[in-house]
Amino acid sequence: QLQxxxxxxxxxxxxxxxxxxxxxxxxSIRRSDCYWGWVRxxxxxxxxxxxxxxxxxxxxxxxxxxxxxxxxxxxSENQFSLKLSSVTAADTAVFYCARVLSWPIMSHxxxxxxxxxxxxxx
Amino acid sequence: xxxxxxxxxxxxxPGQSVTIxxxxxxSDVGGYNYVSWYQxxxxxxxxxxxxxxxxxxxxxxxxxxxxxxxxxxxxxxSGLQAEDEADYYCTSYAGSNNLVFxxxxxxxxx
Numbered sequence: 416q417l418q419x420x421x422x423x424x425x426x427x428x429x430x431x432x433x434x435x436x437x438x439x440x441x442x443s444i445r446r447s448d449c450y451w452g453w454v455r456x457x458x459x460x461x462x463x464x465x466x467x468x469x470x471x472x473x474x475x476x477x478x479x480x481x482x483x484x485x486x487x488x489x490x491s492e493n494q495f496s497l498k499l500s501s502v503t504a505a506d507t508a509v510f511y512c513a514r515v516l517s518w519p520i521m522s523h524x525x526x527x528x529x530x531x532x533x534x535x536x537x
Numbered sequence: 538x539x540x541x542x543x544x545x546x547x548x549x550x551p552g553q554s555v556t557i558x559x560x561x562x563x564s565d566v567g568g569y570n571y572v573s574w575y576q577x578x579x580x581x582x583x584x585x586x587x588x589x590x591x592x593x594x595x596x597x598x599x600x601x602x603x604x605x606x607x608x609x610x611x612x613x614x615s616g617l618q619a620e621d622e623a624d625y626y627c628t629s630y631a632g633s634n635n636l637v638f639x640x641x642x643x644x645x646x647x
Contacts, residue, residue: 452636454583461540461641462575462583462626467634475634478538511582521636523573523588523628530582 417442419512419528427535433499437512437528444493445470450515451495452524453486455508467515468495475521502535509533538631541566541639548645549617557642559610559627565637567608571630574603574612577641578623586625587612614644622646 423435437451444451452467466476468486476484485498499506509532513524542560549555559566559574566572572590575583585594587603590610600615610629614621627639 454638462577462628462638464628464636464638467636478635515636516588520569520571520630521634522571522630523585524575524583525585525588525594527582527584 417514417526419514419526421510421512421528421531423531423533425531425533427502427533428537429503429535430501433497433502433506433533433535435497435510435512435531435533437495437497439493439495439514444488444495445490448516448518450475450518450521451488452513452515452521453497454511454513454524455506456511456530457505457508465497465499465510467521469518504535507533507535538565538635538637541627541629541637543625543627543639543642545640546643546645548647549614550647551617551619553617554613554615555617555644556611556613557625557627557644559612559629559639561608561610561629561631561637563608565629565631566605566610568632569630570605572603572605572610573628574601575626575628576621576623577626583626617646619646 450467453465488495509530512528514526574587577583631637
């Protein structure tokens with residue numbers, strides 16, 4: 416059974432960079448038929464796709480966040496990571512990592528991590 | 538890209554059917570058969586309920602069904618049960634390797 420687990424600081428200061436890692440277990444991140452993605456959800460609000468990465472390193476970002484987002488993959492550790500720069504209070508959210516089927520079209524998220532709350536505050 | 542439009546709320550009595558709509562444009566919902574639906578209970582991660590407009594993952598009850606007409610996709614829940622009370626989100630492929638979510642709909646079982 417595939418499992419995803421987010422990890423990283425729960426508190427980030429304004430203007431700094433938010434960094435999270437997603438560890439994939441129960442399966443290889445080096446699958447040719449899927450992407451790996453990040454989704455966030457501000458408290459009490461809806462879901463927003465942040466971006467996705469293919470195991471080869473190709474990345475795809477939400478245009479509204481593209482200038483501040485970097486997603487990377489470490490196939491040796493079966494992990495992928497998110498960096499969001501210049502954060503403000505508006506970036507406070509629960510961040511989820513998920514597997515995105517299929518390739519080449521990103522269709523749907525079938526496995527999700529439990530989510531991790533990141534608060535932006537001084 | 539703009540978020541897909543969902544009604545903020547929907548409701549029905551146990552045993553009834555309820556339909557939640559998801560309206561986009563010809564650049565997303567109307568242009569591709571890659572609409573998916575997610576159920577989210579409070580404090581939990583979203584759960585995939587429908588993908589590629591009409592397909593149900595293994596384990597999802599057949600009370601849940603999806604459809605699409607033009608730029609609007611719909612999720613229908615038949616035979617409502619108390620456990621169906623949750624938030625529901627639609628997503629669509631939006632071209633150029635982009636995905637867009639709907640704003641979410643809160644389903645209340647009366």
